Amino acid sequence: MTVDDASRVTITAIAREAGVSVPTVSRVLNGRSDVSPQTRERVEAILREHGYRRRTSRNRVAAGLIDLVFNDLDSPWAVEIIRGVEEVAHSTGIGTVVSAIHGQPASARQWLQNLRARATDGVIFVTSDLTPPLYAELRRLNIPLAVVDPAGVPGIDVPTIGATNWAGGLSATEHLLSLGHRRIGFIAGPKRLLCSRARLDGYGAGLAGAGLEIDPELIQQGDFYHESGCAGADALLALDRPPTAIFASSDQMAFGAYEAVRRRGLRVPDDISVVGFDDLPESRWTSPPLTTVRQPLAEMGLLAARTVLRMAQGEDIETPRFELATELVVRDSSAAPAGH
Template sequence: MPPRDGRATLSTVARSAGVSVTTVSKVVNGRPDVGAGTRALVESLLAQHDYIGRRSPAAEGSPATARIEVVLEGDLNAYSTKIIQGVLDAGGEAGIGVAIGTQAGADASRPRGWARDLAAAGRRAVIAVVDEPPSTDRAALSRAHLPLVVIAPLNPQRERVTSVGSTNFAGGMAAAQHLLALGHRRIGYVGGSSRSARDQARMHGYRAALEAAGVPVPDDYQRTGDSRYQDGIAGGAAQLDLPERPTAVFAGSDETAAGVIEAARARGLRVPDDLSVVGFDDTEVARLTSPPLTTVRQPLREMGGVALRTALRLAAGEKLDSHHVELATELIVRGSTAARQVGGGADPATR
């Protein structure tokens, strides 16, 4: 199916040559791992379709030239690093260069014509690791004919925004079910923003597991913030200072979980003897906490790879079956959770 603007795409050329889009992409980017006969055929068809004329001068003969732009919101951290690694790995496999910027979300300060500049520099699509791409950015990319793929957006069901995420509800449910199986009945939650459908799905999964087990969820046992270390300290402190403190806490991110562990340490509580803690993401933070963190693994590298391949499909003019893809989460059990201890902070009903 030809693109609506009438321009030839990688998919157009690939169909004419009887090869894959990846092979055409390698030729366009000057990769050496294409047979001479295939290269000659593809280059001939690129010229016939006037595709070569649209390549930026910098792209000629330079395999490392970036074709995909990744934009970040905020500072690079353990979470975004794993996603970017997945994008880079998939880009390397496809022979596609990747550039990384950190201006996503700053629509007020975005230079005018930035999307046109990206297209002129040879970018074929944009991958955003942001909570919520500004509407002005989305409109600018659309005008420049640059497809956008968002990784783990706040609201993944937004129409006409292609995104890749994970099974947040199932992950939250798995975390709570793990704590219930260990005998905990007073289980707190310290998570992300109440404005985020992504974070709300994690909390609703936690609540669904507790409600199915007939375990009440007091309002004081639910705290929201920005999924950072300091939010974990603040939320953990608020819950651990309650007259009837939780014996376990599910945190909406590994950073938040690390903050909860610090709040427990500051109060002389031991993890997991006095408090079990579960995180979410399975970043490097989960292996650096003491003890190592039980967490819900979000397949961040795989999400980056899927986003890269999806961006290439959109750039090739292909139609997607769904605008949002969710990859499965998995509970990873480490040393921060243990069976509920009877006595001390134990539930009164089970003493």
């Protein structure tokens, strides 16, 4: 095991070298009796060898602030995540600092400069690129960190919080297939995000389960926002053989698809079914109310806030990846294809 210094040795790395689970190392650290003497001796020897020391509270949970960092804030789902973080912040009597770095290195550097000038009890990144220099600096500052819907794979000791995106993509596709649809268009989210790729993979798995292959002309690239949903749906509807249903991998893109359908003088779901992903509050108020996959956005924010505060108090996080369940919510935008 290669480490830069003792302070950067993680409980996960210790477990890997000892050939045991992370919970077993945690039990040794906490003096639990439910560990065999041989295992305890092996783990303790590796802990001593690498000078492992638990995170201490030092000056933690003293700043009274959690930093919440988004790539952009112009989305209703950002509000839902903020709501979850705020619930934890309010209950513990601390504040929340919300920032947007807009995918710009200069913005990220400015944010980090501002962070160095003050204290924080933890940082939560949301669908933002956690670049190696940024990650290294946060580690150097010993700031607890969690990532919601990571763009890539963060450091092994960074807890990540997401949803069961693959299962959600699968359930939406299977729902449309069960109604009789066989040509199902898909509007994908940003390729750089793991959640986008997982939803696309779930869509493909649903088709495969019905003996269907992915048709590249039925897939349009979007960015989770209304405009790309409208453009993607318009391109799908312009095909010589248009789909009978569209699965948009965000509610906002599904709302954009509604507009494309309307502009062509068509109706949802009479002429084409539409399914989204998120279950934003407004999805039930659209006309017709949107069938969608519920992503527990507020709960994801809540769990991320609890996680960084636990780390700030010196606790080891035994599960590096949290995935909260998605759920298909069937409303009025999906129906059997016309003439079926």
